[in-house]
Amino acid sequence: MTADATGGLARGTLGLRLSLWYAGVFVVSTVALVGLTYALLASSLAARDHDIINATLREYVSRYEAGGLFALERAVQLEERTGQRERLFVRVLGPGEDALFVSVPPGWGRFDVDQLADGKGGLASAPARDRDAVLEVASARFPDGTILQVGKSNEIRRSLLREFRVVVGWVSVLAMVVAIVGGVLLTRSTLRPIEELIRVVGGIIRTGRTDERVPARAHGDAVDELSALFNTMLDRITTLIGAMGESLDNVAHDLRTPMARLRGLAERALESGDPAVQREALAVCLEESERILAMLTTLMDISEAETGTLRLVPQPIVLQDLLAQVHDLYEDVAEEKGVALTIHPGQPLTLAADADRLRQVFANLVDNAIKYTPRGGRIDVSAARDGGNAVVTVADTGVGIDAVHLPRIWDRLYRADSSRTERGLGLGLSLVRAYVAAHGGRVEAASEPGLGSTFTVFLPIEPFTDVMSA
Numbered sequence: 001m002t003a004d005a006t007g008g009l010a011r012g013t014l015g016l017r018l019s020l021w022y023a024g025v026f027v028v029s030t031v032a033l034v035g036l037t038y039a040l041l042a043s044s045l046a047a048r049d050h051d052i053i054n055a056t057l058r059e060y061v062s063r064y065e066a067g068g069l070f071a072l073e074r075a076v077q078l079e080e081r082t083g084q085r086e087r088l089f090v091r092v093l094g095p096g097e098d099a100l101f102v103s104v105p106p107g108w109g110r111f112d113v114d115q116l117a118d119g120k121g122g123l124a125s126a127p128a129r130d131r132d133a134v135l136e137v138a139s140a141r142f143p144d145g146t147i148l149q150v151g152k153s154n155e156i157r158r159s160l161l162r163e164f165r166v167v168v169g170w171v172s173v174l175a176m177v178v179a180i181v182g183g184v185l186l187t188r189s190t191l192r193p194i195e196e197l198i199r200v201v202g203g204i205i206r207t208g209r210t211d212e213r214v215p216a217r218a219h220g221d222a223v224d225e226l227s228a229l230f231n232t233m234l235d236r237i238t239t240l241i242g243a244m245g246e247s248l249d250n251v252a253h254d255l256r257t258p259m260a261r262l263r264g265l266a267e268r269a270l271e272s273g274d275p276a277v278q279r280e281a282l283a284v285c286l287e288e289s290e291r292i293l294a295m296l297t298t299l300m301d302i303s304e305a306e307t308g309t310l311r312l313v314p315q316p317i318v319l320q321d322l323l324a325q326v327h328d329l330y331e332d333v334a335e336e337k338g339v340a341l342t343i344h345p346g347q348p349l350t351l352a353a354d355a356d357r358l359r360q361v362f363a364n365l366v367d368n369a370i371k372y373t374p375r376g377g378r379i380d381v382s383a384a385r386d387g388g389n390a391v392v393t394v395a396d397t398g399v400g401i402d403a404v405h406l407p408r409i410w411d412r413l414y415r416a417d418s419s420r421t422e423r424g425l426g427l428g429l430s431l432v433r434a435y436v437a438a439h440g441g442r443v444e445a446a447s448e449p450g451l452g453s454t455f456t457v458f459l460p461i462e463p464f465t466d467v468m469s470a
Contacts, residue, residue, distance in 0.1 A: 022183035023176070030175045034168050041164060045157045050123060053138045056088060057150040061140050064092075064148060069100060072148075076103050088152055089113075089135060095145030108153055111135040116149060126151070133158065193227055200230075210238045255295075258288045298427045305434035312354040312438060319383050319390055319459075320345040322355060326362045327381070330370060338375035341366070344382035349390045351461040357435045358459075364428040365394040365455050373398035373452070389441070390461050395454040401447040409445060432457075 064072045069092060076090050080103070087105035091113070094100045110129045116137050126135040137151030196214050203212055213234060214227040262285050269281035301310065327343045334341035362381070369379045377397040384391050401409060410433045429445075432455075436443045440460050447453035 020183070022186055023179040026179035026182070027172075027176055030172060030179075034172060038161070038164065038168065042157075042161055045160060046154075049136065049152050049154065049157060050138075052086060053088070053123070053136060053150055053152050057138045057140055057148065060090065060148055060150060064142070064146075073101055076101075080105075086152070088150055089137065090151075091149045093147040093149070097147075100146070108135075108155075111153075113137070128153075131155075193224070197227060197230060204234075210234050210241065255292065258292055262288050295427065298431055302427065302430050302434045305431075305438045310434075310438050312357065314352040314354055316350055317353055317355045317358070319349040319351060319392070322359055323362060323381055323383060323392070326359060326366055329363060330366050333367075334370050334379065337370060337373075339370055339373050340378040341370070342378065342380050344380060346382060346384045349383060349385055349461060351390055351459060353439055353459065357438070361432050361435050361457065362392065362394070364432050365457075368428055369394055369396035369398060369453070372396070377452075385461070386458075388460055389458045392457040392459070393454060394457075395452065397452040400449040400451055400453055401445070402449050406445060406447060 060072055060075070063075050072090075072092065080087075087108075088103075089105070089108070089111075090101070090103040091099060092101040108128075111126045111133075112129055113126045113135065116124050116126055116139065122138070124137050124139070126137060128134070133153055133155045135151045135153050137149050139147055139149045141147050193214070200212050200214050204210055213231045216224070216227065216231070265281045265284055269278040272278065323343055323345065327341060331341060366379065366381065373379060373396045379394065379396045382393045382395075409429050411430065433443050436457055436459070441458045443458070444456045445453065446456075
């Protein structure tokens with residue numbers, strides 16, 4: 001069985017399970033709701049019948065006490081002729097339990113009322129002898145031993161409940177059909193974006209291409225969020241693959257020359273047979289190998305910083321002290337080239353950062369400024385606070401950067417034609433941006449050819465301030 005067939009079977013099984021779950025939950029909920037409604041309806045109808053029986057019994061007791069049996073008989077007969085009251089069973093038993101008066105509505109059939117002669121309080125039931133019905137009777141005993149009984153058959157109630165069950169049965173069947181159809185439609189709608197996701201992932205696995213994307217929807221649910229995150233991940237992967245390919249091309253281009261030089265030096269040293277020449281060749285080879293190792297190490301540091309795996313050791317540092325160390329490190333180099341290097345420290349700023357990484361950031365910026373600033377120029381390094389950020393500016397009066405190259409100066413191993421005359425790896429600014437981003441900051445560049453360049457580093461200081469205040 002192929003992977004596509006297996007995936008289709010798994011998706012079909014998942015869809016079937018979701019449909020069955022949806023239908024099952026819908027049907028169970030419907031049955032529970034219908035059952036509750038039926039119970040409430042039956043209870044309400046029974047309570048209504050019992051209220052009618054008890055109210056009528058109280059009324060007839062009052063009439064019997066006021067006018068005797070004759071008054072009660074007239075009231076019952078009058079109500080039967082006028083239809084003012086529901087059909088009721090009325091019976092009066094004498095002290096010897098002989099029937100003094102009986103009124104049974106026509107069509108009620110025969111009920112076993114002999115067991116109701118004790119006249120006990122509360123409702124008593126007498127089953128019908130010829131049908132499935134029950135006569136519910138309430139009794140009242142007078143001081144002279146006379147018993148007044150009023151009852152009502154539950155046939156009408158049972159008929160209403162039977163009709164209700166029929167209607168509910170058809171409604172339940174319809175609800176089951178709706179549940180199954182709705183479950184299928186809902187499952188298809190829910191699984192469609194997941195199937196699109198599976199299709200895109202399968203295409204990436206088969207072809208290795210990352211240019212296809214999951215179609216975006218505007219529902220705003222969790223599946224849409226998953227699709228958006230997956231597309232963002234693909235964008236990120238595509239960017240990283242492109243940058244990796246470009247970096248590999250640049251590495252291959254930049255390594256070709258030193259490797260060819262190493263081979264040429266080694267071959268000439270071996271051919272010469274002169275120990276002095278061989279020692280000199282070994283020294284040059286060592287220098288070139290150190291340059292290559294530095295390039296590879298820097299590339300690894302940049303990759304770790306960009307992927308978030310670079311380990312930082314944050315500690316409280318005074319930014320002005322760090323800049324003073326960089327000034328002391330490059331003061332002689334700037335003086336030798338005839339460039340004025342000046343630090344404008346401003347107010348002391350304390351932040352939590354990895355001192356070694358930040359020292360590399362400012363050292364690279366100052367080193368670049370010295371390289372590309374001609375004799376007689378100047379470099380100004382200043383620090384200030386702007387809201388929650390510490391802002392460090394490195395401005396020079398050097399050759400500047402052409403607008404065509406300015407957006408690409410942060411790329412790994414990218415060097416403009418004018419910069420290839422200076423010795424370097426083309427990784428300094430990439431390292432600067434990666435280290436600054438790892439500290440939660442950003443770096444910006446502005447330049448005009450012939451007028452110089454300005455690099456501005458923004459570093460957050462609020463997290464450290466919050467820790468100190470706590």
